[in-house]
Amino acid sequence: MPYTVTVRDHMMVAHSFTGEVFGPAQRLHGATFVVDAAFGADELDAGGVVVDIGRAAAALAEVTGALTYRNLDEDPAFAGVNTTTELLCRVVADRLADAVAGGALGPAPALTTITVTLHESHIAWASYSRPL
Amino acid sequence: MPYTVTVRDHMMVAHSFTGEVFGPAQRLHGATFVVDAAFGADELDAGGVVVDIGRAAAALAEVTGALTYRNLDEDPAFAGVNTTTELLCRVVADRLADAVAGGALGPAPALTTITVTLHESHIAWASYSRPL
Amino acid sequence: MPYTVTVRDHMMVAHSFTGEVFGPAQRLHGATFVVDAAFGADELDAGGVVVDIGRAAAALAEVTGALTYRNLDEDPAFAGVNTTTELLCRVVADRLADAVAGGALGPAPALTTITVTLHESHIAWASYSRPL
Amino acid sequence: MPYTVTVRDHMMVAHSFTGEVFGPAQRLHGATFVVDAAFGADELDAGGVVVDIGRAAAALAEVTGALTYRNLDEDPAFAGVNTTTELLCRVVADRLADAVAGGALGPAPALTTITVTLHESHIAWASYSRPL
Amino acid sequence: MPYTVTVRDHMMVAHSFTGEVFGPAQRLHGATFVVDAAFGADELDAGGVVVDIGRAAAALAEVTGALTYRNLDEDPAFAGVNTTTELLCRVVADRLADAVAGGALGPAPALTTITVTLHESHIAWASYSRPL
Amino acid sequence: MPYTVTVRDHMMVAHSFTGEVFGPAQRLHGATFVVDAAFGADELDAGGVVVDIGRAAAALAEVTGALTYRNLDEDPAFAGVNTTTELLCRVVADRLADAVAGGALGPAPALTTITVTLHESHIAWASYSRPL
Numbered sequence: 001m002p003y004t005v006t007v008r009d010h011m012m013v014a015h016s017f018t019g020e021v022f023g024p025a026q027r028l029h030g031a032t033f034v035v036d037a038a039f040g041a042d043e044l045d046a047g048g049v050v051v052d053i054g055r056a057a058a059a060l061a062e063v064t065g066a067l068t069y070r071n072l073d074e075d076p077a078f079a080g081v082n083t084t085t086e087l088l089c090r091v092v093a094d095r096l097a098d099a100v101a102g103g104a105l106g107p108a109p110a111l112t113t114i115t116v117t118l119h120e121s122h123i124a125w126a127s128y129s130r131p132l
Numbered sequence: 133m134p135y136t137v138t139v140r141d142h143m144m145v146a147h148s149f150t151g152e153v154f155g156p157a158q159r160l161h162g163a164t165f166v167v168d169a170a171f172g173a174d175e176l177d178a179g180g181v182v183v184d185i186g187r188a189a190a191a192l193a194e195v196t197g198a199l200t201y202r203n204l205d206e207d208p209a210f211a212g213v214n215t216t217t218e219l220l221c222r223v224v225a226d227r228l229a230d231a232v233a234g235g236a237l238g239p240a241p242a243l244t245t246i247t248v249t250l251h252e253s254h255i256a257w258a259s260y261s262r263p264l
Numbered sequence: 265m266p267y268t269v270t271v272r273d274h275m276m277v278a279h280s281f282t283g284e285v286f287g288p289a290q291r292l293h294g295a296t297f298v299v300d301a302a303f304g305a306d307e308l309d310a311g312g313v314v315v316d317i318g319r320a321a322a323a324l325a326e327v328t329g330a331l332t333y334r335n336l337d338e339d340p341a342f343a344g345v346n347t348t349t350e351l352l353c354r355v356v357a358d359r360l361a362d363a364v365a366g367g368a369l370g371p372a373p374a375l376t377t378i379t380v381t382l383h384e385s386h387i388a389w390a391s392y393s394r395p396l
Numbered sequence: 397m398p399y400t401v402t403v404r405d406h407m408m409v410a411h412s413f414t415g416e417v418f419g420p421a422q423r424l425h426g427a428t429f430v431v432d433a434a435f436g437a438d439e440l441d442a443g444g445v446v447v448d449i450g451r452a453a454a455a456l457a458e459v460t461g462a463l464t465y466r467n468l469d470e471d472p473a474f475a476g477v478n479t480t481t482e483l484l485c486r487v488v489a490d491r492l493a494d495a496v497a498g499g500a501l502g503p504a505p506a507l508t509t510i511t512v513t514l515h516e517s518h519i520a521w522a523s524y525s526r527p528l
Numbered sequence: 529m530p531y532t533v534t535v536r537d538h539m540m541v542a543h544s545f546t547g548e549v550f551g552p553a554q555r556l557h558g559a560t561f562v563v564d565a566a567f568g569a570d571e572l573d574a575g576g577v578v579v580d581i582g583r584a585a586a587a588l589a590e591v592t593g594a595l596t597y598r599n600l601d602e603d604p605a606f607a608g609v610n611t612t613t614e615l616l617c618r619v620v621a622d623r624l625a626d627a628v629a630g631g632a633l634g635p636a637p638a639l640t641t642i643t644v645t646l647h648e649s650h651i652a653w654a655s656y657s658r659p660l
Numbered sequence: 661m662p663y664t665v666t667v668r669d670h671m672m673v674a675h676s677f678t679g680e681v682f683g684p685a686q687r688l689h690g691a692t693f694v695v696d697a698a699f700g701a702d703e704l705d706a707g708g709v710v711v712d713i714g715r716a717a718a719a720l721a722e723v724t725g726a727l728t729y730r731n732l733d734e735d736p737a738f739a740g741v742n743t744t745t746e747l748l749c750r751v752v753a754d755r756l757a758d759a760v761a762g763g764a765l766g767p768a769p770a771l772t773t774i775t776v777t778l779h780e781s782h783i784a785w786a787s788y789s790r791p792l
Contacts, residue, residue, distance in 0.1 A: 005481070010254060013161055014146035017576075021577075027203070029146050030145050030162010031144050032164040044482060044483060047478055048413075048477055048479075048480040048483045049478075053481075070159060084572075086531050089531070120164060122140065123142070123535060123782075124536070124585070126531070126532060126533045128531050134789045135749070136787045137784075138786065140783040153316050153370075179678075179679045179744075180742035180746070181742075185784050186683065189784070214311055214313075216308075216313050218313060221267070254518065254519075255272040255273070256271050257270050259268045260266055278425050281707075285715075293426060293465040294411070294426010294467075295408050295427070296429075298518050333420035333425040335410070346708035346709075348708040350710050351708045354663075385428050386668070387650075387667060387668040390710065399618075401613070401614055402654065404650070405651070440612075440614060443610055444545075444609055444610035444612040446654065449652050540685075540691050540781070542675075542688050542731070556731040557674050560781050562781065562782050599674070599688040599689065
């Protein structure tokens with residue numbers, strides 16, 4: 001996938017973690033996640049793009065919109081799991097993959113991968129990559 | 133105050149806001165605040181500094197350490213007020229001013245002002261300035 | 265105005281400059297301007313804000329939306345002037361001031377100033393400040 | 397290619413796109429592209445480098461210099477194609493590969509790949525990778 | 529390694545380079561290196577993490593702490609080699625790999641790779657990747 | 661000075677500090693300083709600019725060029741003083757002021773102030789402002 005196109009959005013959530021290793025993060029706290037979604041492709045379409053940036057941004061905004069301004073501890077989708085930065089990378093990537101499969105980005109036959117990066121601060125971030 | 137020295141830290145909190153204008157932010161959610169504390173001075177001391185950067189960073193870390201990994205809705209210091217980004221700028225600035233008055237930065241007689249900026253995302257931030 | 269709240273947006277324009285000092289920028293070229301609008305206030309309102317960030321972002325989006333994806337050389341508003349980065353800072357600031365005066369940000373009686381910064385690249389930017 | 401060295405430059409261009417999917421970007425508009433060129437190598441040379449950063453920066457400046465302050469719609473090299481961000485990534489990468497082949501970076505026998513990233517705004521960028 | 533977690537730190541060193549290609553960098557000079565250490569893993573552990581971010585940050589701080597505020601020309605570890613940005617990427621990565629092998633990050637059985645990036649300025653950086 | 665125009669450059673220096681408060685920074689070490697020079701003006705000139713960005717960048721490059729790739733401990737200009745980040749802000753600002761007075765930026769009668777910011781890392785920076 002020599003080509004990638006990336007769009008950025010963000011979400012602001014509350015959550016807490018289970019496990020002594022998390023120390024003070026076991027308490028209810030929160031995070032702004034700046035979210036980068038990178039779509040990979042082997043070639044450009046006839047218009048010269050990997051994917052339309054407007055559509056990609058809209059698809060990402062729909063995914064972050066379902067998570068932002070919420071307490072993730074109360075979201076049934078996350079029952080029994082820690083909503084760590086790396087776990088949320090996978091959740092966002094999987095939901096975007098579903099959107100792609102559902103046609104949200106148009107035909108987009110050339111898309112091969114998606115990589116999602118969540119920045120939790122200026123000094124820590126995580127990512128998850130998967131095929132499409 | 134022709135001179136300033138700024139140090140950066142961050143904190144990760146949960147909170148909710150009261151008031152219809154806040155829309156979905158009325159729900160319990162969270163934020164990473166990247167915090168910049170700028171100390172202003174009219175002149176440099178004999179060593180050539182506004183303030184020792186190590187001491188300034190330590191003072192800021194103590195202030196953010198008392199707020200991070202917490203649900204601000206449960207902190208008695210914020211009973212009855214919205215812990216908006218701009219309000220928290222003032223809280224951090226006032227606590228740093230107290231630390232300066234208490235000698236946390238050394239003698240530091242030349243310090244004249246402090247400006248605190250909190251970045252809540254890559255597209256929004258706030259600041260508060262006050263004299264020292 | 266001890267408090268400020270800043271929101272960020274962007275616009276992508278074509279334009280050319282008149283005057284030998286501009287060298288190659290006399291040719292038709294273009295720029296992405298990342299636009300920061302900082303609203304200043306002397307005090308917070310009863311809800312604890314300078315201005316609602318959602319409303320501020322919407323007001324800025326309306327101003328950048330009227331300029332983006334255009335050739336500024338063909339915009340009658342700029343006939344006979346160079347649409348330099350610093351000139352566009354003033355244009356955005358003045359249009360935001362009109363929006364504030366028109367109630368776009370709500371009552372907002374405490375707003376005192378607006379500062380607009382346009383980043384034309386990672387190594388150059390300009391700003392313009394005015395009272396409200 | 398365990399090693400990479402990256403240098404950054406920028407270019408400011410006007411252009412327009414053909415195709416309804418582009419919406420308002422069908423109009424003549426412009427962009428600042430902040431351009432990152434990453435050179436990959438399997439090992440360091442005797443001096444301890446992938447490539448001399450000064451030479452790499454000069455080679456990139458020559459490529460961006462031939463594109464900046466221009467209306468790409470009038471450049472014969474782009475007749476009949478949309479100069480999208482991802483297409484321009486490939487153009488810059490291919491021209492840098494030609495420069496490497498022509499000796500612009502010195503012997504540089506260890507160079508294996510080049511990846512070019514163009515940032516069109518603070519919320520969107522694209523990249524293209526190819527072997528050398 | 530679909531997952532990565534990255535932590536950032538920095539170090540401030542003096543050094544000089546041997547070799548005419550380095551031009552003025554043959555003189556004793558210095559650099560701030562902003563250091564990003566990315567740990568890769570094939571899967572998350574039971575707690576939902578690649579590696580505990582606190583432990584990763586502490587391991588990185590120990591490595592940068594042994595290098596910062598020093599003249600690398602006088603460090604026996606670098607006798608006869610140029611401490612270029614790319615060479616230092618490998619040094620930091622290898623020392624982190626030793627720390628991982630020594631248990632500094634806990635059991636961490638899923639870790640597969642480490643990539644270290646050193647930013648020497650806003651316009652140049654390098655990286656080195658290796659298996660764990 | 662409602663208007664400002666800012667240009668960015670950098671310099672890479674070695675130095676050491678005298679005074680116990682500096683701790684490990686008393687040893688010979690180094691820094692990359694990313695340097696922002698902001699020129700302030702009360703009004704735009706007939707061409708619509710505060711100052712030509714090309715000329716401003718060239719003036720800044722001349723000032724940083726005289727400092728970069730050097731050991732500041734051996735520069736007679738700094739005998740007996742600590743070349744702290746805030747001290748170097750003033751040095752750069754004063755040298756730019758001399759350049760302005762010498763006509764390096766053209767007539768530039770409207771320039772009123774200069775503010776120089778030096779970023780020593782991603783978590784610390786300083787600035788100095790003076791009239792022109």
